[in-house]
Amino acid sequence: MKKAAYSGTASDRLRVLPESTHVPELADAWPAQTRRLDAPIAVSFEDLVPTDHFYRHLEATLDLLFVRDLARDVYAGRGRPSMDPVVFFKLQLVMFFESIRSERKLIETANLNLAHRWYLGYALDEDLPDHSSLTRIRQRLGVDIFQRFFEQIVDLCQDTGLVWGHELYFDATKVHADAAVDSLMPRFSYEAKAHAAALFAGETADDESGATGDGRASPKTSPRRPDGLLSFPAKDDGTAPVATPATASRWKLLEERRLDPHRPRVGSYRRTTDFRVSATDPDATPMQTGTGTALGYHDHYAVDGGKHRIVLAALVTPAEVMENVPLRDLLWRVCFRRQFWPEQVTGDTTYGTTENIVALEDAGIRAFFPLPDFDQRTPFSGKSEFTYDAAADAYRCPRGELLPRRKTKYTEQEVVYRANAATCNACPIKIACTTSDHGRIVHRSFSADYLDKVRGYHATAAYQKAMRKRKVWVEPLFAEAKEWHGLRRFRLRSLENVNIEGLLIAAGQNVKRFLAATGWGRRHAPCGSLLALPWERGRLAAVSG
Numbered sequence: 001m002k003k004a005a006y007s008g009t010a011s012d013r014l015r016v017l018p019e020s021t022h023v024p025e026l027a028d029a030w031p032a033q034t035r036r037l038d039a040p041i042a043v044s045f046e047d048l049v050p051t052d053h054f055y056r057h058l059e060a061t062l063d064l065l066f067v068r069d070l071a072r073d074v075y076a077g078r079g080r081p082s083m084d085p086v087v088f089f090k091l092q093l094v095m096f097f098e099s100i101r102s103e104r105k106l107i108e109t110a111n112l113n114l115a116h117r118w119y120l121g122y123a124l125d126e127d128l129p130d131h132s133s134l135t136r137i138r139q140r141l142g143v144d145i146f147q148r149f150f151e152q153i154v155d156l157c158q159d160t161g162l163v164w165g166h167e168l169y170f171d172a173t174k175v176h177a178d179a180a181v182d183s184l185m186p187r188f189s190y191e192a193k194a195h196a197a198a199l200f201a202g203e204t205a206d207d208e209s210g211a212t213g214d215g216r217a218s219p220k221t222s223p224r225r226p227d228g229l230l231s232f233p234a235k236d237d238g239t240a241p242v243a244t245p246a247t248a249s250r251w252k253l254l255e256e257r258r259l260d261p262h263r264p265r266v267g268s269y270r271r272t273t274d275f276r277v278s279a280t281d282p283d284a285t286p287m288q289t290g291t292g293t294a295l296g297y298h299d300h301y302a303v304d305g306g307k308h309r310i311v312l313a314a315l316v317t318p319a320e321v322m323e324n325v326p327l328r329d330l331l332w333r334v335c336f337r338r339q340f341w342p343e344q345v346t347g348d349t350t351y352g353t354t355e356n357i358v359a360l361e362d363a364g365i366r367a368f369f370p371l372p373d374f375d376q377r378t379p380f381s382g383k384s385e386f387t388y389d390a391a392a393d394a395y396r397c398p399r400g401e402l403l404p405r406r407k408t409k410y411t412e413q414e415v416v417y418r419a420n421a422a423t424c425n426a427c428p429i430k431i432a433c434t435t436s437d438h439g440r441i442v443h444r445s446f447s448a449d450y451l452d453k454v455r456g457y458h459a460t461a462a463y464q465k466a467m468r469k470r471k472v473w474v475e476p477l478f479a480e481a482k483e484w485h486g487l488r489r490f491r492l493r494s495l496e497n498v499n500i501e502g503l504l505i506a507a508g509q510n511v512k513r514f515l516a517a518t519g520w521g522r523r524h525a526p527c528g529s530l531l532a533l534p535w536e537r538g539r540l541a542a543v544s545g
Contacts (some may be wrong), residue, residue, distance in 0.1 A: 019066050045123060054097075055119040061518045062156075064089055070148050072083050074140050083129050092118055092172055096508035099484055101491050102132040138500060146500045149508045150314065152338060155308045157514050158338065165340035167305025167466070168312070168331065169475035170347040172323040172483075175316070176489040177284030177295040177498070184276045184286075184295075187504055256536060283495040287319035296488065298323060301328045303474050305342075311477065312338065314506035316499045317515065324351045328359050344368050346466045352454070354413075354447045361450050368457060368466045377489050381433045386442050399427060413446045429437045450473070481505050481529050 022341040048058065064086045071085040091106060094116055100106045110116035111128050122128055178447035272286050284295040293479055298321060302313035315388040327347065335341055344366040352369030360367040375382025386395045386403065395403040395417045401424075419439040424430060436442045445451065457463045483507050490498045 004151050039507055045114075045118060049118045052136070055115045057091070057515065057520050058511075059119055060522075061515055063330070066152055067149060070145050070152070073083060074142075074145070080339045082470075083133055083137060085137075085141075087120055087129070088134065091134065093508060093511065094119070094188045094505050096485055096504060096511075099486060101486050103134045106134075112154070112331045138497075139157065143496045143499050143503070146503045148512075150503045152161070153507045153510045154310065154338075156284065157308070160514065160517055162308040162513060162517055163304050163310050163312070163338065164306025164341050165304065165338065168328070168342045169303045169305060169468070169470055170301070170345065170351060171303075171478070172298045172300045173321065173478040173487075173489055174287055174289060175297050175498075175502075176289075177278075177281050177297060178248075178490055178493050179278045179280035179284050179295045181293055183280040183293060185279050187226045187273070187275055187277045190277050190279060190282070211473060219399055273320060281493040283318055283498075284493075285318040285320040295319075297495075297498055299478070299487065300326050300330065301474055301477060301506065302334055303477065305346075305473070308517065309477060310510055310513060311506045314502050316495070316502040318495065322350070324353050324356060327351055327356050331360075341365070346470050348470070350372055354445060354451070357450050357454055358447050361453065366452050366457060367461050369454060370467070371451065371454060380397055383442055389446065395444075397427075397433070397440065399429065401427070403440065415444045415446070417442045417444065477509060481509065485509075495531065537539075 065425060066162040067085045067089050075082060075085075091110065094100070094110060095103075095106045098106075098109065100109060107128055107130070117124065117128075120128070153368065154163070276286075278284050278295055281295065284297060286293050287296045287298075289296075296319045297316050298319055299314075300315045300317065300323070301311050304310045304312050312334045315326055315330060317326060324347075327345075331345060341363075342365055345360055349370045349372055352367075352371045353507060357367045357369065375384050385398050388395050392402070393405050395402060397419065401421045406418040407418045408415050418441050421437065421439040424434070424439040425437060428432065478487070485508060487502075487505055490501055492498055492501050
C-alpha cells in the first residue's frame, strides 16, 4: 500500500506527537520517540562553545581583573561574599553586545546561553546571580568607578596604538529620558511634598526603629520622599533641610559646578525647570525633538581624530545645558589624562562661542568651528559690510562714513560704535541700513581678533577637511549607539545613573574597536554573524586549551 504524502508545515513536522496519538500514515515514517531530557550526560563545557566564538575572543583579549582593584574600597572585608566585580562588568558587556535593556532579561538570557555562561565562568549546574543584585552593586560602585572603568578601557586602546591625539572632535546628541512629559508638575508642589516628607522623616524613622515583638530592635530604613528618592535627615538645629534631588549632593562629574541642574538662575533668565519638574526623573529636562517636546538629556562625546575613532570622554548633562558648555572641561580632562596636546579641535556651529574660541587659541589649539552668520538674520546691512579701522579705532560704513567709538560695555564684553545721526539720516541708502534716527550702531567684541583668526581658518584646506571629517567621525558613533546599543532612550533614571549608562555604552564602543584591532574580523551587531578571522581560530584554540 502506498504511503500518503504528508503536507504539513515545517513546525508540524518537527512537533513530537504524544505516545497515545496514532496516525497510520506516519507510523512507519517516524517511529515513536521518547523525550530523554532528564538523563545525565557526560560532556565538557569547553566543547560546547566553539573555539572561534566571539566571547572566546573577548575573554582572551580583554582582561577585566583590573576592576577588582577599582572596586576594592567599596567592598567590606567581612560578611557574606558578594558578586565578583569581574562578573558584574562581564554582565554589563554582555548587555551591551546583545542590546539587552533589562537586567532581568539579561540574567534570563545569560542563564540559557552557553557562550554567556562560559564567558561569566558559571557551570551548567550553577545559579547565576539574581537580577536585583546588579542594581545594588551599581549603586554601591557609583559613577566614579564606572568613570575609572571607562578610562581604563581608553588606556588599553592608547597602549595598543589606537589613539592618535593630534585632532579631537566634539559633538552631542539628544537622548530621551525614561520619563514622560505628562510627569511634569509645578516645582513648588514637588518641593512641598519633598519638604513634608523630610519633616516627617524623623518621626517615621523613630517608629521603624522601635522594638519588635520578640524584644529585638528592628533595623532602621532610609526614609523616602514621595517621588521615591532618599530624603535628607533634619539638621542638628532642628531646621528643615532644603529638598533637592538625591543627585544634587553628589554632583562631581566635572570640576566646576556650572553644569549643576540645580544652580541658581543668572540675571532675568528663567529656565523651564524653574517652574516645572518631572516627578519621575527630576534631572530630566524638556527638549525639542522632531516629534515635539520630550524629556531628555544631552550625551557628549570627545572623539579622537585617528582612524579608529576612540571615544576619549563621555558625559551626560540635562537637556537644558547647552552642548557647548562642557567642551573646555572635557578637553582639559582629556589632555591631562592622555598626556597629549591636540593641534586642533573641531565642532559644529554650536561650539563656536567666544569663550571656547579664546580658551583654545590661548592654549595654542586651533579652533575649527563654523561661526554663526548674524548678517542673514536681519534685512539690513550686516556687520560684515562695515570695515574696522584699527588705527582710528572706528568703523567705516559702505559709503565711507565714520562710526567712532561711543562707549564700552564691560558686562557684555563689547565696544559700541555709532554713526553721526545727521550724516546717517541724510544717507540715501539709510533704508537698507537702519530705521533709527540716532545713527547706525555697530558692536565689536573684546575678542574680535580671535574671531577674525577663526574666520581666517575657514578658507584653508585643513579646515575644509576637518569639516568633512566631522560628519563621518562622531555622528556615526551616536547612530551606532542608538541603533544597536539602546541609546535612543536611557533605561535608568537620575543624572548619576544615566551617566553610568552613557559611560558603559561609550566604553563598549571602544571595546569593539579594541577587539577589531586585536584580530576580530567582523563587527558584532545584535543577532549578527559572529565569525573570527581564519588565523585567529588557532590562537583562540590554543588560549582555550
